[in-house]
Amino acid sequence: MTRFDFKIIFIHKQALKYPLTARILARLQVPTEIIDDSLVIREEIEKSPDPIAAGKKILYLAQQKGKFIKPCPCTPRMIRCGYLIINSILGCPIDCSYCILQAYLDDPWITIFVDEDKLENSLRPLLKASLPAGLRIGPGELTDSLALEPYTRQAERLAQLFYRSSRTILELKTKTTNIDSWLDWPPSPNIVFSWSLNAETIAKEEEKGAPPVGERIRAAAQLAIRGHQVGFHFDPLIYFEGWEREYEKVIKELFALIPSKLIRWISLGALRYPLNFRKIILLRFRHKAIFASEMIIGRDGKFRYFKPLRIKLYTRIYEMIRDYGGENLPLYLCMEDEEVWELILKKKPERRKDLFLLFSPPVNN
Template structure:
């Protein structure tokens, strides 16, 4: 791990003729080059000619080295670079794979007599159980940081949800929406994907599960019918299913509403409750897919690719439809072969006619998320890619890279997909969506 205090100090000595802001920008570039090339800080610093003391020239030399592919394509990289500041105490411990067992279970007064509260008592006899008036009240005084986020699975909150049962999927400005609706059936996840956007929510005080799923059903009846709805926005839809037992109730509710579709989105293989009843075609069980080498590096504690596909096969044979999300796609060295193998494995293991949809989305993140990732996962391999700040303020690969990657992925998929499988891009602009027109 790079000692960023030391790095900043070395940069300030080498570039002592610049002010603090310029030194900060250079520190960020030197840091990212050092990581990307796996070389020593000194090697980068000493390779930069400083005789002319020209900030634009020095920055340009570093930018060219940090963004080799983009600059080789003639793409201008004109951003300002933010300070680098990494606290080693923020690193996530990545071994051994824990099973979820909270130390404390907080139960809101209104959720006290719920079946979920009873089950939690049976499943976690060693935990301390505490009554609270409300989650909001209990947590309002607590200020959280990355270290506290790393300990989030120590606390389980069982709550009585009163608002926010459903909301339209929040697209970024300028991207094509997919008409999705999110059911707020939990917050928090015990997996550790390095890119997880939940890390942005370092104000989440633990895992939060609602005890009153019947109120979600009531709210849905007065809600827009004929929608696509899912519960995987702020949690993994199935990872807690052995605790919540939501899936059988959701399946039964949607069985009599065939115009609407409910999606369970997961990286787990926690499907036993789903398999305890007959499947139905408007329930879609979906997995995100990535090459195993990427899962090993970046999706800690999740199920392996083979296990995900095996679980998908079981769900398909049981009467559910399946779906797959190639998201986030990361074009690492050798990615084409690796993703091609994933597509082969997918269609060898899962019947093509069970697949309701396949989405593609490339890695994207807010700038704040990047800072959290580099603190929590200093060994990550995703941040050395050449991402720039897009129109929506998020870091993304350049348009030309995204088009190229999507085109190649679509070429792989179109040979294998059934004609009824809907293929779409997640969080992409109209101009990028155009690659789909020629693909299918």
């Protein structure tokens, strides 16, 4: 079980009436403060020498004033996978150096939107049978889907909705080992638990607060052997001295514990970040070698590895996955262009439908 420490919970006065607020407060014994404006948190946090690190210790319970469901913005000029994002929690207690949320989110603290009924009403249209199979949705773009699960049980509630959904897939993307409560659940083809994996050195140096990669794989294996759907994301792939050896070790370990036929998909994505993320590097990670690699500003305006370097990374990781995991495992690239898709995967999706097909439940389900 991966637990996190929190220093304080701020509760917007309008959030007091919701059952989720009560559930969180019952499970987390930390000081609370009722506020009517999040400016109070900002003032508090700006006293800290590292507001982003300080924000990871602060929970803010509030109502969602905007939309709970949004399409993943992906990135311009790259192949999109049509992912839908659930905006139920913003921010993450894990402090990954490369995490673009540090620049993407306005607030450094973790906001939990507690109006679950509104969330469920927003999700209902996505449970329709008329939607294309393989449409994926999840909260894992703006938070770790399971990091706060011991306190919120929000993922469980989402899973209950999607459990019998005919086509849409709920993806619970995590770096944690918070799977205990799922062990007794019967598996569903519509619920996929997925883990971000990386080389052990990267996990150790760059993913502060996340469990070691081996523990993540073992957690995934526990669910996979019970018939649950699991996926993996080698994202961000990072070019560093010894990368080939270290990634091979992880891939070998992954397939030693989980046969490829139990894996729903694997994605690959090389390190990338938007221009405004530079300010985070300067403030927090200026001495980290991973940000001093040979990068260019890509067509989407993001810093990316020099393309031949990306192709080298993808080619080797692809070969390793095929060597250890076989030819049939669905693989896709995250935020890459057509040229890279064709060079690595020898195909490119012509339409979104082609990608949805890749994510659709296996036929034997």
